[in-house]
Every structure is written in C-alpha cells, then in structure tokens.
Amino acid sequence: MHLASGRVDGREELWWMTEDGPLRVGYIAGLQDRADTVWTMTRYLRDPKAPALLQKWLEWAHAHGIKSDRLPDQILAPVPHPGKILCVGLNYRPHAHESQMEIPSYPVLFNKYGNSVVGSNTPVHPPRDAQELDYEAELVVVMGRRATQVGEAEALQYVAGYCNGNDLSARDLQFRTNQWLLGKTADGFGPMGPYLVTADEIADPDALDIVCRRDGVEVQHSNTRNMIFSCRYLIHYISRYMTLEPGDVIFTGTPEGVIFGKSEAERQWLQTGEQVSVSVEGLGELVTPIGSWQ
Numbered sequence: 360m361h362l363a364s365g366r367v368d369g370r371e372e373l374w375w376m377t378e379d380g381p382l383r384v385g386y387i388a389g390l391q392d393r394a395d396t397v398w399t400m401t402r403y404l405r406d407p408k409a410p411a412l413l414q415k416w417l418e419w420a421h422a423h424g425i426k427s428d429r430l431p432d433q434i435l436a437p438v439p440h441p442g443k444i445l446c447v448g449l450n451y452r453p454h455a456h457e458s459q460m461e462i463p464s465y466p467v468l469f470n471k472y473g474n475s476v477v478g479s480n481t482p483v484h485p486p487r488d489a490q491e492l493d494y495e496a497e498l499v500v501v502m503g504r505r506a507t508q509v510g511e512a513e514a515l516q517y518v519a520g521y522c523n524g525n526d527l528s529a530r531d532l533q534f535r536t537n538q539w540l541l542g543k544t545a546d547g548f549g550p551m552g553p554y555l556v557t558a559d560e561i562a563d564p565d566a567l568d569i570v571c572r573r574d575g576v577e578v579q580h581s582n583t584r585n586m587i588f589s590c591r592y593l594i595h596y597i598s599r600y601m602t603l604e605p606g607d608v609i610f611t612g613t614p615e616g617v618i619f620g621k622s623e624a625e626r627q628w629l630q631t632g633e634q635v636s637v638s639v640e641g642l643g644e645l646v647t648p649i650g651s652w653q
C-alpha cells in the first residue's frame with residue numbers, strides 16, 4: 360500500500376494513493392459500517408491489525424470501483440508526527456570522502472526534531488543566517504513495531520514501511536560548532552514523502568536506486584546497497600541502546616554528490632526558486648521547492 364497523510368477541512372487524515380488518485384481510508388471504513396472512521400498515520404502505526412485490515416478494505420474498494428469522496432486539501436509528510444527522528448551521517452564511503460571525513464567504524468548518529476517535518480511540495484523557508492543550504496537524498500525507514508535489542512536477521516520485521524527523505528542541511532550552521540544539530544533541524548529541514556510504501560512492497564531496502572535532482576538535473580545517483588551500515592544493521596545497532604517505537608523514523612544517510620562535496624570555488628548553494636527532488640526506487644518522488652529566506 361501507498362499511504363499518504365493529508366489535511367481536509369483542517370483535520371489530518373489518511374489516504375491510499377492509488378493509480379486512480381487518493382482514496383480516503385475513513386470513507387471506506389464508513390462504507391464497511393465501521394462507527395469509528397477517523398484514520399490517521401499515527402493510528403495506523405500503533406494498531407498491529409491495521410495493515411491487514413486496510414489491505415482488505417483497499418481490495419474491496421478496488422473490486423467495487425469506488426472513488427474517494429474527498430481529496431486532501433494538502434499533502435503532509437506521511438508520518439506527520441514522528442517520535443524519534445534519527446539520522447545517520449557519512450553512511451556512503453564516497454560521501455565520507457567528498458566531505459573529507461573518515462570512514463566511520465560505528466554509525467554516526469544525530470537527530471532532527473518535529474519542527475523539521477514537512478511533506479512533498481511544501482516550500483522550505485530557511486533561516487536568514489543559513490546561507491550554505493544543501494540537499495541530501497536519503498531512504499527513510501519508518502518503524503512499525505516496538506524494537507528493543509533486535510537481531511540483524513529479524514530487524515526488518517519491525518519496519519512499517521519506507522519513504523523518500525531530504526536531510527536538508529545548512530553547512531554554515533552545521534559546522535559552526537562541533538555538534539551538527541543546528542544546521543540539520545531548522546524548520547522544514549526534514550522533508551519526507553510523498554507517501555509511505557508499506558514494507559511488504561519493498562523486497563530489499565538495502566538494494567534500492569536513489570536519485571536526487573536539482574531543477575531536473577541529476578546531482579546524486581547511487582544505490583542503498585552502497586551504504587556502509589545497512590537498514591538491518593542500523594535497526595539492530597540503534598535498538599541496542601534505545602527502544603524504537605512505532606512512528607520513529609531513521610534517515611539512513613546520503614550518497615555522494617552534495618554541494619558541500621565540491622571544491623569551494625564550485626559550490627553553488629541552493630537558492631530561492633530552485634526545486635530539489637528525491638526518488639528512491641519504488642517510493643515515488645519527494646519534491647521540495649526552496650522558498651524565500653526568513
């Protein structure tokens with residue numbers, strides 16, 4: 360399933376994104392004579408029965424040719440209210456090289472906060488003194504079950520699904536101090552979307568093409584098989600130290616091709632009016648317009 364969060368009449372709801380367009384989950388729940396028709400991503404992720412139930416409803420709706428009663432007024436990030444937002448730095452060797460940093464022996468972990476979360480096609484308005492704005496195309500893992508000290512072999516059983524992410528980074532703020540946080544979690548610096556692809560549709564998250572385009576021009580192109588630490592390993596490693604909960608997300612790192620990786624003379628930081636898109640194989644396209652500075 361492709362599941363998108365959206366807003367309708369100021370309210371957050373859940374839609375299937377189908378070939379015929381968005382289909383509101385709550386509408387189909389009502390047609391199934393369910394009294395409780397309010398469906399959000401938070402509810403979906405916390406209810407272990409939800410994936411099978413929604414799959415059944417979707418097939419029913421498809422078999423009956425049912426069209427949605429309402430379309431979203433606005434598409435949000437598929438997980439609009441993540442718990443933890445964990446990020447992995449330097450997880451592709453060529454990116455570590457272009458950043459002139461050492462190949463890490465352990466995953467380099469940092470974080471973003473909820474203020475950074477926006478959906479596809481939502482303009483980002485960077486803070487005024489963040490001049491060195493850069494893109495980072497990433498595969499995002501969305502947790503679907505509580506995970507504590509899970510083994511690598513079973514780690515993917517704890518995943519609800521995957522989406523595109525852009526770990527937008529202001530390099531001047533990132534390197535102002537030796538903690539990267541400030542340059543990583545300004546408002547809107549964590550675009551995700553356009554929808555969540557459920558884990559059953561992704562045979563191997565550690566073998567997906569990943570592409571970033573800047574105004575249509577390809578600037579990053581790799582495959583998640585090139586990650587130093589795989590999705591499986593990251594879940595295993597992180598869950599040794601902190602319990603992962605449904606709705607926690609992991610930005611798994613970016614490949615080479617970021618602006619920061621170029622020589623100083625060649626660096627052309629993102630500007631107002633440009634558009635960055637991230638496409639991981641099978642996950643659609645996350646579009647981020649760069650808005651005015653504020």
Ligand code: ZN
Nearest residue numbers: 495526612613
């Ligand atoms: Zn990153």
